[in-house]
Amino acid sequence: MTPLIAGNWKMNGTLADARSLAQEVLGGAQAGGFSCELLVCPPFVHLSAVGGALGEGAVRLGGQDCHTAAGGAHTGDVSATMLRDLGCGYVIVGHSERRADHGEDNALVRAKAEAALAAGLVPIVCVGETLDERIAGQALAVIGRQLKGSVPVGMAAERLVVAYEPVWAIGTGRTATPGDVAEVHAEVRRVLGGLVGESAAQVRILYGGSVKPDNAAELLAQENVNGALVGGASLKAADFLAIAGACS
Ligand code: 13P
DSSP states (O other): OOOEEEEEOTTOOOHHHHHHHHHHHHHHHHHHOOSSEEEEEOOHHHHHHHHHHHTTSSEEEEESOOBSSSSSSOTTOOBHHHHHHTTOOEEEESOHHHHHHSOOOHHHHHHHHHHHHHTTOEEEEEEOOOHHHHHTTOHHHHHHHHHHHHSOSSOOGGGOEEEEOOGGGTTSSOOOOHHHHHHHHHHHHHHHHHHHGGGGGGOEEEEESSOOHHHHHHHHTSTTOOEEEESGGGGSHHHHHHHHHTOO
16 A cells, blocks of 8 residues: 655645745655655645646645535535546545534535545545543544544545544644554554445555654554644645655
8 A cells, every 4th residue: 555645734825835835845756756645735725836836746636625515606615526627636524623613524524525536536534533532531432433424435445545633633743652543543444344344454544643754754654554644744845755755
């Protein structure tokens, strides 16, 4: 399985920043000979420019969210079909910031993932527990519920990516321990087995939450960790490329 290193640029930067970041990442990827797939997910308004800078090259393009419908009267929204039209291959759905800021629940996340699949995109379905849930010993139960509610049923698993992002590790500089990550990723794989059968073995499971160059190698070495979803560190090309270089 080829690991996936995905940069979630969130709501950061100017158009010029996005262009130059894309160019730097592409340059590094072309020079680097990495053993992973590289993906960047800029804000919607920068997708077109970043797609132009990346061309058909070594770095893939993705969206940070999509609507459930292919088109229509949905002011301010962007459809998976539109993302595909701009050259995206992936879209993040159910990020904890969307779940928290926009009240997205599992059913909506599943509908978005289904819309992504219908448009020919690979959905990156995000799950993760809050600190209170972890302290209460509920992390695995919460993640299991999120997966069962958010993952489209009856789909080809090679067209699915899951990201485990503990909410308390996002943007905080705190990462889950490698042992905790391995435990959760094993559980994600087990739950996926019940949802997509044997092809669960093919699903790439990414870890996200304060992944940096200095912790990437240890996290990526854990069993069932098939890549990373990187926030802050993906805004610096050197850091993002160093994380990609940590893939064995
Ligand atoms: P940070 O890497 O900034 O913690 O963000 C992780 C994340 O939310 C990626 O989607």
